[in-house]
Amino acid sequence: MSRNGIFLRAEWRNLAMLNYEVEPALLARFVPNGTELDRWNGKVFVSLVGFCFLKTEICGISIPFHRNFDEVNLRFYVRRREGNEIRRGVVFIREIVPRWAIATIARKVYNEKYVALPMDHRIKAMGESGVFVQYGWRTASGWNRMSLSTEGTPALPDPHSEEQFITEHYWGYALQSNGGTLEYRVAHPSWRVWNARDARFEGEMTELYGKEWAMILRAKPASAFLAEGSAVSVSCGRKI
Numbered sequence: 001m002s003r004n005g006i007f008l009r010a011e012w013r014n015l016a017m018l019n020y021e022v023e024p025a026l027l028a029r030f031v032p033n034g035t036e037l038d039r040w041n042g043k044v045f046v047s048l049v050g051f052c053f054l055k056t057e058i059c060g061i062s063i064p065f066h067r068n069f070d071e072v073n074l075r076f077y078v079r080r081r082e083g084n085e086i087r088r089g090v091v092f093i094r095e096i097v098p099r100w101a102i103a104t105i106a107r108k109v110y111n112e113k114y115v116a117l118p119m120d121h122r123i124k125a126m127g128e129s130g131v132f133v134q135y136g137w138r139t140a141s142g143w144n145r146m147s148l149s150t151e152g153t154p155a156l157p158d159p160h161s162e163e164q165f166i167t168e169h170y171w172g173y174a175l176q177s178n179g180g181t182l183e184y185r186v187a188h189p190s191w192r193v194w195n196a197r198d199a200r201f202e203g204e205m206t207e208l209y210g211k212e213w214a215m216i217l218r219a220k221p222a223s224a225f226l227a228e229g230s231a232v233s234v235s236c237g238r239k240i
Contacts, residue, residue: 007109007184008058008234014123015051015191015227016133016148017166018199020216022046027076030093032173032181034240035078038088040165046076046093047166048201048217050135050146051229052121053097058105070119072096072135072146074209074217077169080183080240089171089183094208096137110174110182110237115208126150131194133226144203150194150226163193167227174237182237191227199224 024037024044031037037044050072057067073095080087095114097103103114122134126149134147157163168190174182199221205214 005235006059006233007236008056009060009231010056011052011054011229011231012188013052013054013229014131014133015049015167015229016135016146016196016199017225017227018048018146018148018201018221019045019162019166019223020047020219021222022076022216026212030076030091030175031078032091032175033179034181035080035089035091035173038077038079038165038169040162044076045166045222046074046216048146048221049073049075050121050133066099066102069098069102070121070135070137072119072137074213077165078173080171080173087171087183088169089173090169090186091173091175093213096208098137110172110184111176112174131226139204139207141204141207144201144205146201148196148199148224148226151197152195154192154194154226154228156190156192162223163225164190166225167191167193172234172237176239181240183240184237185235186232187235188230188232191229193228194226196224196226 021043054068074093075090098119100116103116106112106114118138120136124132126132131150136145172184201217205217
């Protein structure tokens with residue numbers, strides 16, 4: 001592990017976020033010990049997130065052909081009290097990357113639920129201020145794609161807004177095979193976000209997530225936006 005406590009440095013860019021309101025009971029079995037579901041205005045969300053992973057370094061080392069790649073993940077939001085601090089974090093239900101080595105390292109180090117699948121993305125300027133963003137991944141059932149178009153100009157989220165809630169969870173929590181929980185810090189500045197329109201998921205997710213999640217993801221998202229992204233660092237995990 002890195003001597004300074006940082007496991008990974010990279011840039012996360014063009015984060016497309018499709019957000020779905022769900023019943024808390026649906027997430028109960030995924031909540032790591034020591035955490036509880038985090039809510040925004042009483043609502044519980046899962047987010048399908050696609051983004052570009054760039055300039056990746058693991059423990060300060062750049063691995064050839066593994067610096068730049070796409071990731072798509074399905075995640076939800078939790079919180080944990082540490083003394084007087086409330087740590088708001090993310091839990092991943094499944095993460096998709098195109099390289100088996102990346103998936104293997106993440107499973108080994110954090111016990112995160114990574115799979116390696118063929119992936120692609122498309123980012124296209126639309127007029128003076130709009131952007132079209134699409135991320136795709138292929139399973140045995142064929143190609144799946146999430147996409148959105150932006151409108152307006154990007155801005156930092158308003159305090160206590162849904163955009164701030166979704167983008168500003170700075171911890172990760174991973175349930176371990178022995179029932180314990182791994183906690184790690186994800187550091188980055190606040191991100192500017194664009195409002196989104198025509199946000200959608202198209203494909204068949206039963207193979208990866210089961211019928212119940214596939215039905216949720218086929219529905220219209222409760223909200224969607226595009227986050228600009230930034231440089232990030234992910235700390236080495238610690239057991240709690």
